[in-house]
Amino acid sequence: MRIGDAAAAAGTTPRALRFYEQNGLLPPPRRTATGQREYGHRDVARVRVIRTLLSLGLTVADLRDCGDRLDLLEDDALPPYGGPGACSRPSGVAERRLAALDAEITRLTRLRERLAARVGAQAQGVSDRSRS
Amino acid sequence: MRIGDAAAAAGTTPRALRFYEQNGLLPPPRRTATGQREYGHRDVARVRVIRTLLSLGLTVADLRDCGDRLDLLEDDALPPYGGPGACSRPSGVAERRLAALDAEITRLTRLRERLAARVGAQAQGVSDRSRS
DNA sequence: CTTGCCTTTGACGCATGGGTCAAGGGTTAG
DNA sequence: CTAACCCTTGACCCATGCGTCAAAGGCAAG
Numbered sequence: 001m002r003i004g005d006a007a008a009a010a011g012t013t014p015r016a017l018r019f020y021e022q023n024g025l026l027p028p029p030r031r032t033a034t035g036q037r038e039y040g041h042r043d044v045a046r047v048r049v050i051r052t053l054l055s056l057g058l059t060v061a062d063l064r065d066c067g068d069r070l071d072l073l074e075d076d077a078l079p080p081y082g083g084p085g086a087c088s089r090p091s092g093v094a095e096r097r098l099a100a101l102d103a104e105i106t107r108l109t110r111l112r113e114r115l116a117a118r119v120g121a122q123a124q125g126v127s128d129r130s131r132s
Numbered sequence: 133m134r135i136g137d138a139a140a141a142a143g144t145t146p147r148a149l150r151f152y153e154q155n156g157l158l159p160p161p162r163r164t165a166t167g168q169r170e171y172g173h174r175d176v177a178r179v180r181v182i183r184t185l186l187s188l189g190l191t192v193a194d195l196r197d198c199g200d201r202l203d204l205l206e207d208d209a210l211p212p213y214g215g216p217g218a219c220s221r222p223s224g225v226a227e228r229r230l231a232a233l234d235a236e237i238t239r240l241t242r243l244r245e246r247l248a249a250r251v252g253a254q255a256q257g258v259s260d261r262s263r264s
Numbered sequence: 265c266t267t268g269c270c271t272t273t274g275a276c277g278c279a280t281g282g283g284t285c286a287a288g289g290g291t292t293a294g
Numbered sequence: 295c296t297a298a299c300c301c302t303t304g305a306c307c308c309a310t311g312c313g314t315c316a317a318a319g320g321c322a323a324g
Contacts, residue, residue, distance in 0.1 A: 002270075002271070003270085003271070003272095004269095004270060004271080012312095013312085013313085014270090014271080015311095015312065015313065015314085016311080016312065016313095018272095018273090019311070019312055023311095032320090034271090034272095034319080034320055034321090035271085035272065035319090035320090036270085036271055036272075036320070036321095037271080037272090054311080056243060056246055056247045056250070057240075057243040057244075057247055058247075059309095059310075059311090060310075060311070061309095061310095094247060094250065097247065098244065098247055098248060101240055101243060101244045101247065102244065104240055105237060105240045105241060105244065108189075108233055108236055108237045108240070109237060111188060111189040111233060112189075112230065112233045112234065112237065114188055115188045115189055115190075115226060115229065115230055115233065116230060118188070118226065134300075134301070135300085135301070135302095136299095136300060136301080144282095145282080145283085146300090146301080147281095147282060147283065147284085148281080148282060148283095150302095150303090151281070151282055155281095164290090166289080166290055166291090166301090166302095167289095167290090167301085167302065168290070168291090168300085168301055168302075169301085169302090186281080191279095191280075191281095192280075192281070193279095193280095
């Protein structure tokens with residue numbers, strides 16, 4: 001499988017695959033004699049995991065910090081909480097990202113409040129709407 | 133008053149003033165015979181307003197869209213709601229930014245929920261904390 | 265062999281709000 | 295006059311996740 005097909009199979013582009021490789025998210029695949037990248041099903045699966053985690057708000061740096069244990073964050077790897085030892089997620093990456101998300105949400109919410117105070121008192125229901 | 137003093141008076145840097153000028157937030161000031169920018173108190177005041185509005189989450193583009201009526205968003209310009217006509221804020225810039233903030237907050241909150249669902253069920257209190 | 269699509273690497277673009285450096289000229293105190 | 299600091303414009307830098315273009319070579323079908 002060359003890069004175009006692998007990318008299509010994973011629902012993305014060749015550019016993205018090379019980008020992941022350059023940034024240490026994807027191990028360098030073997031090459032054909034002429035230097036073209038050759039991927040297998042495992043690679044495609046890993047790319048899917050990468051995309052899922054990125055879409056969850058993790059950054060490239062987060063996933064790079066995970067190293068090869070990226071899979072530990074995967075969908076079916078572990079149930080959310082398996083008992084008093086299952087919390088040992090790789091590097092606490094997800095926890096750090098959660099904290100960063102919390103900080104950003106708090107910052108934006110404060111901003112919204114201050115801006116709203118100037119514009120007028122309409123539409124204060126952000127927090128409520130965010131609870132959906 | 134040359135750029136360095138004006139910048140200091142407004143609590144920022146010469147670079148920022150030139151940046152604001154290039155981006156249409158600050159009118160081009162008159163120049164000395166040798167081309168150096170000359171600022172007055174009005175300019176300094178305007179820079180302060182610009183910085184306040186930027187710190188409130190408005191973008192440079194927002195303020196540019198406001199044109200010269202930037203002052204209408206200023207602290208003491210109008211009381212928040214002066215009656216059935218006072219809502220006519222310049223270009224609805226603030227309202228649009230408010231909506232954008234809401235959208236971003238909602239997006240991040242959803243992200244947080246999804247990420248938290250993977251990591252475990254701890255620390256769900258973002259919305260609550262954001263209510264402060 | 266040729267055509268046409270696929271792949272390679274490298275480099276620039278985007279949006280944000282300036283920071284920082286460079287090369288050259290102004291200004292002012294001593 | 296000169297040192298020392300200020301100002302001028304222009305251009306590259308930061309982080310993010312790739313998109314896009316470019317030049318050049320690979321690969322399979324006709």
